[in-house]
Amino acid sequence: MAIKxxxxxxxxxxxxINRNDETAIxxxxxxxxxxxxxxxxxxxxxxxVADDVFQDGCIKIIDLIRKGKxxxxxxFLPWAMRIIRNLAMDYLRxxxxxxxxxxxxxxxxxxxxxxxxxxxxxxxxxELTGSRAKEMLLQLSHEQREVIILRLFGxxxxxxxxxITNVSVNTALGRMRYGLINLRKVITENRVEL
Numbered sequence: 686m687a688i689k690x691x692x693x694x695x696x697x698x699x700x701x702i703n704r705n706d707e708t709a710i711x712x713x714x715x716x717x718x719x720x721x722x723x724x725x726x727x728x729x730x731x732x733x734v735a736d737d738v739f740q741d742g743c744i745k746i747i748d749l750i751r752k753g754k755x756x757x758x759x760x761f762l763p764w765a766m767r768i769i770r771n772l773a774m775d776y777l778r779x780x781x782x783x784x785x786x787x788x789x790x791x792x793x794x795x796x797x798x799x800x801x802x803x804x805x806x807x808x809x810x811x812e813l814t815g816s817r818a819k820e821m822l823l824q825l826s827h828e829q830r831e832v833i834i835l836r837l838f839g840x841x842x843x844x845x846x847x848x849i850t851n852v853s854v855n856t857a858l859g860r861m862r863y864g865l866i867n868l869r870k871v872i873t874e875n876r877v878e879l
Contacts, residue, residue: 691715695761702750714743717762720838721769727822727834728773738776742769763845766835770849821871829864832857 690698690712698716701709721742726735746765749755755764822830828850835846847857 696758699750699755699761702747703753705751710747713747717765718743720762720766720840723838724766724769724834725773727819727830728770728827729776730823734776738773739769742772745772760845762839763841763849766839766841766845767849770831770835821868821875824871825864825867829860829867832860833864833868836861 690701690706690708693701693709693712698709698713702713718739722735722739725738725742726732729735729738746768749768755761822833825833831850832846835841835849836843841849843854843857843861847854850857852860
């Protein structure tokens with residue numbers, strides 16, 4: 686990837702993506718891959734699914750840019766995060782409609798099947814989503830976790846979070862506040878040293 690592409694603004698990259706500049710697409714993906722992947726993973730809670738949704742999201746964002754559907758000048762990250770988040774939520778909604786195969790004791794059949802290949806996880810992903818932080822975040826309610834992820838990983842404002850999650854700004858603020866309170870409780874209960 687050309688170094689000059691890494692220094693371009695989002696708007697400049699979008700112009701180059703519209704011109705089918707492959708290095709601009711690579712620069713775009715490198716710039717946002719950690720934010721997108723982490724957001725998806727914390728919503729779907731499965732690395733295999735997160736990989737698929739992440740890839741679908743990146744393809745959709747690039748396709749929409751090429752089709753001229755991006756018109757929120759200066760608001761690229763919130764626009765892209767909304768697409769990524771909506772795809773992850775669509776997956777969850779679809780997943781709830783699918784029948785699950787369970788044993789009489791309620792155990793999912795896939796939890797007892799053994800697979801030979803373990804997922805290859807990038808070391809940067811592990812650093813970003815450290816197992817302790819992941820475990821603690823997963824103990825929060827979906828709504829609280831989502832606001833914290835969009836705020837911390839997406840660097841979104843509470844106005845942007847409210848729009849993405851279809852709630853009022855006060856509700857987004859409340860979810861963040863209670864999420865942080867609950868996260869502190871989890872940290873204290875587990876005696877985690879930060």
